[in-house]
Amino acid sequence: MGKKVLIVEDEFIVANDLRLLLLQAGHKVTGIAVSAEEAEELLERQKPDMVIVDIVLEGNRSGIDLARKLRAENIAFLYLSANSNQEVLEQAKATEPYGFLVKPFREQDLLIALDIAWYRHTHGLEAKLRREESLQKRLTDIGKDATNVADKLLQVARALQSFIPFDLITSGMRPPEAGEFSDIAFVRIGFDEYQFIGKTELETITGHSKKQLAIIAKDNCAPVLPAICDLEAEIKRKINPSLQGMMAHHFRQNTVLVFPVTLGYGLSIHYSLYSRQPHAYTKDHIELLNRLKPSLEQLTEQTRYYAPSGKSPHNASPAHKTPRETASNSAFANIIGSHHLLLTALDLAAQVAPYTTSALLLGESGTGKERVAALIHALSSRSQGPFIKVNCAAIPPTLIESELFGHEKGAFTGAIEKRKGKFELANGGTIFLDEIGELPVAMQVKLLRVLQEREFEYVGGNVPVKVDVRIITATHRNLEKEVGEGNFRLDLYYRLNVFPITLPPLRERRSDIPALADYFAHKFCRLFNKPFHGITTSMSDELYGYQWPGNIRELENIIEQVVVLNDGHSPLDLTKKLSADIIRTPVDVTVHTMESIRESQRETERAYIKAALKQTKGRIRGKNGAAELLKIKPTTLESKMAKLHINRMDFMEP
């Protein structure tokens, strides 16, 4: 159906061309503005569905300035610009546009871009409304549950987490009723795990008695309206310290959003959400809380009057969850880590999972993108359907089309029979397109069509095939840069980038290294049938301090190497200091039977020994010999080499 479109463009000829193209395609052009000011006036009067905005305009303000306002008012807009260098793209991207058209453009590009922009706008809004409705309902249900105060706060925490991410949540009466300090808190310790912090714990943490805390809470400025506060100054405050400052200091938080819920008689309950991320909260979060206020008020009232005021749930375990929550939680079982950057990514994955929206996973190689793609699939209603992975970088450009879409018999030399492509195999499930940045440009156009119409044709065929597939993509590349350099289509980028999720590199979540190392150590000890005697302190220290350019995959490979070379009696220890030139020879392990386990163990051992001999040029004994490198006795190495048919002569220099 035609849309009402406002054109904001200072070049008359371009604006007029646009107008004609839009009219021909059945849209209505509500007006043409040449400056941001004029556009604002027309917006007021004409209420267009969409705005096409040039970046360079007449007057002092640019199209990017206007876009900020459009975003704030939730009006769909797309950029039209001759300038697509990376800097401009970055600035434009910050306004979260629904599309980007590069001049000169073809009629077809314009219509596709409008279609995409409208899809993204309505889809985003609908999804947001649906999610918000379910959150309202959840808060109302929590209010009705006759559990204690702490249980209720825990349930509120779980409900709010994916909407307003936080690392710590507190609630307490302001001013403290009858001078009684009532604050309690939950600190997030895992994806869906929270640790209860009661009044007694707060006394220990702050070093103040309950009486003193009540006075501090009374004296602290208690905002009547929701407020966002940067905590740096609060932490530094030595005289008259605030409760927020003390919490922030102890739990290393950077910012807080305080939301007061009024109870009458001058009393209110303050909910405070703390985050370690600086500037984590925006006015959008406050607006959301304002919309949720009726449910929160009701819940808070019910908590106060109908519930036995709170003994703590000393554990915040899955016992508090509905069976559905518990089921979905098993999907997280093989995702190790509780760093807040990882948890933020997992929150987003859980948020997008129920919808067919495409997700784009960003992050360096080995950060767990594939794992998160599998998680989104497992949490979706398609979990019983197939999960098909395609590594776009691993398929030669000449074969990629038939790999993705299938081919008819005789479509090309070697196509001896009709063959289904990955999209068709993924029907009813999810397709994960890894390394999407490597997709040839010709294929990008075809992928765009599948994204829009869920339809494609076999290579050598002309009958459209319809599929019901959710698409998840991933890349370690900076796609904006690729767009700027002309290697990646802008329209495809915007279509894929509907819901980006960034996985942090391992060096930015070091606190997860011990748990990951432990997890892999257990995994490989089980696999290679060796007892696990722990990890030496020196190895733990080294793992913690290393930069991990290969991220989790590199850690996994190193632990595998260490387990293979371990004698089965002592704790795991590194054979050599970690550095870029350490022997790191990953071996693919596909294990089905005991014999295949032994064989893969032999293969792995063979690979490491050969790598060590290569490095020492065939020298086994003495300083810098292979035995020292592998931290095993020379005689043991020699007998292993004999068993594995490795000849040191093959590694000696002529």
Ligand SMILES: Nc1ncnc2c1ncn2[C@@H]1O[C@H](COP(=O)(O)OP(=O)(O)OP(=O)(O)O)[C@@H](O)[C@H]1O
């Ligand atoms: N949080 C995690 N807990 C346990 N194992 C993990 C976790 N994240 C990743 N892994 C493991 O680390 C390895 C690398 O992860 P994965 O293949 O998902 O990374 P990737 O980002 O998709 O890498 P690439 O970009 O190279 O394809 C895999 O063996 C995966 O199972």
